[in-house]
Amino acid sequence: MAPTHDPQLLKGVLSLLLLRLLAERESYGYDIVQRLRALGLSDISEGSVYPALARLEREGRVQTRLVASRSGPARKYYRPTAAGTRALAEGTTSWLSLVAVVHPVLVRRPPDPPTSPEDT
Template sequence: MSGHDAQMLKGVLSLLLLELCAQQEDYGYALVVRLQGLGFPELAEGTVYPALSRLESQGLLEARLVRSASGPARKYYTPTAAGAAERVRARQAWDALVVAVAAVRTDSVRTQEVPT
């Protein structure tokens, strides 16, 4: 599915990156490819790399350089303890938001179905 709202995606990108890095340590381009394969084809390196840098500067991800046989060293990311805690907090906030939006949508559908 493509055509995600850019502002909504921007709001959840940190959570997505923390989730993927918690699943396995990975480098920027591989994270882009994983996200694209998981339903975010419009996501580009120019969006992901700044988000990774931001998470690293906030102390939520730590990085290490690993030599690559096919080019420059790659920066691999993994969550810090603070990043793991933020992942839990953000996941709970996301789940609560999904429930609230679903409630509004369900109520909206019921309201539309009621004859006047």
């Protein structure tokens, strides 16, 4: 079964992921997309990442520098600022809080599914 990936579920979490990945290692958009996919977010699209990165920069959470590449156009490397690191910490707290609320609710025993138990 496909994960039936709901775009909505990613809302807000993406920028957190971006900040985190950038905090672990400075990198550029194209690379971030690949790292995200390698992490399991195979459906992630560039059209989500680049705008998110741009937003982060506009908000002063990351800073950039251009670095020429041997295999294509110049890469724009992103790195979190102090504000970005702070935002990451706060966002992580929010995420954890949400998970702490949602998870226990969703993971209780199934409440008598009135349908066939053999759905595949």
